[in-house]
Amino acid sequence: MSDAGQIVAAVPHAALLVADNDRILAANARSAALFGEGLAGRHLITVIRQPSVLDAIEGTRSSHLAQETRYLTNDGQQDVTYRVSCAHLDLAGLAGVLVVFEDVTHLEQAGQMRRDFVANVSHELRTPLTALLGFIETLQGPARDDAAARKRFLGIMAREADRMNRLVRDLLSLSHVEAQERMRPDDQVDLAEIVRATRRSLAHLAEKNAVSFDEELPGVPVMVPGDADQLRQVLTNLIENAIKYGGHGCRVGLRLDGPAEGLGLRGPAVRLTVSDSGPGIDPLHIPRLTERFYRVDSHRSREMGGTGLGLAIVKHIVNRHRGRLRIESAPGEGSRFSVILPVSG
Template sequence: MAAPPGSVVAAIPMPALMIGADERIVAANQEALTLLGSAIEGRHFITAMRQPQTLDAVENAFRSGTPGEAVYLSNDGRQDTSFRVTARPVSEGGLSGVIVCFEDETHRAHAEQMRRDFVANVSHELKTPLTALIGFIDTLRGPARADAAARDRFLGIMESEANRMNRLVRDLLSLSRVEAEERVRPTERIDLVALIRETARSLQPLAQETGVEVTTELPAGTTDILGDTDQLRQVLVNLVENAVKYAGAGAVVRVSLTGPAYEPRVRGYGVRIRVTDTGPGIDPVHIPRLTERFYRIDTHRSRERGGTGLGLAIVKHIVNRHRGRLFVESTLGEGTEFTVVLPAG
């Protein structure tokens, strides 16, 4: 006895529907009803799937008896979605018509878009200093060949642009390594108190140069957690360096450590590292995007201070590797606080 069309499409683990020989939808699973509408059964397929590419794929399956493929675009209320549609003719066990399946490729399309954006951003970031270097080289070979003052000035700018490219390549390699290790939890036991004290001390010359005071509030004794020393040092350096560079002269940057205490966000006991500054603060519109690659609040100012736009993306991935959480709070005119919560065990 042949299975009814409804039971066939209900067993398919993606939006699927069966179109009968009369070109009307005879069955649709719950996923298809959610995607296309709850009242599509019994209607002609053209009224349910109005996108030309999808209709062509179904009509081709009916006309030629061969499978058809298309892309179906929709929106789930939060984001645009993309489906790969396959329309396959069936004629067996009493079933006759076309089965249409919708495979969700939204995440794949999103990943591909991220890859394209990443390549475009890297190309743009490298193109600017390379163009400058090529221009200065041409100038030094030509009009400024015998101009000592111009030569020294151009060489200084060339050094700055070369250092900028070097920082970008370094951060790209760092980001690649962090992403490759993100699913491997660290097993080294480290003392956060000593690490924070050492990092703050190493950044004192930068703080003095920019007129910013860096202070620490640390518990007595040691606070040990499982972690990667080099990566957590990188988190601290990025957060404190950013605070020092952007807080402005006369500001105070405070690095504190509290815990262990119960932290719901890590579902157990954890410690909190806070990097707080008394700078100008960040407009709330920027906060959700701060950890995106190459996202900058002020592109020109960031480049002037040697920023690559990758620092907070690296911080996010390192914190994720440690099964921690990163939070940002800021008030315009009052300052910004970055909080890293890490499991204590």
């Protein structure tokens, strides 16, 4: 192998060495996977046609200064972004521009997720904030001496402020859970008692919606390694959703099975299922239900006081416990959310 070939082969990313006449002197195996075989000897323009990359190579050749740009392509499944680094090379008569293509698609996707997240948070906060500012202006002006309007507007303002408070609370909770996701909890907790305690804490909400519970819980403790507060939050989010979206007068089922083998995890596990007899969910939506701010019905969710973060929080907590979340639903058949947790660390 030539000196040029050895240099390029040592680069851990796709790399080309381009001579001053724009011929490719050498290419490594990763670049062959990106641009095809038989690259050595070909003219650069027959391999790369994106002007930004060609300009960066020409700029490095003329100035001998390193330059960076982006190379955009598609692998047949998704858009792929490469960070292109150009550096002048002149060793023992071997002169040219070393062009390295580093796949940064994951960084671009993470950046887009952050931008989408900020945009969603801004929207979710701006909507109630706009309403609050509007009512404040009205109370300072036309409704200043109208007692009935004041009472009605203050009630709406209280609901909008509560909506913002729930959103901030869930954002903080999600941030806390994500920060702990790699740290598996090892305290032994009684999952059956957590289910009962959570159901009792939501009795008022269930009564308000004329919802009745069907419980199938063992009469003995069911011990699992876990964080009691976080598991309580999982139960609260799932049961609240079942009550709110199941509809007035629906039935909510709480069932705890196991410990047993064959529940989808290695070794013995328990399965906690929260189900409802509501209208159900189109299977089209199920893969996205745990995404932040994803809603099947945005208007109804906001009316119910949802922040769009509840199931995202559930997913991260279940992941921290090395468990699995399964969602089953169909229109007219209700919904069933199952949390499967290992019984040993």
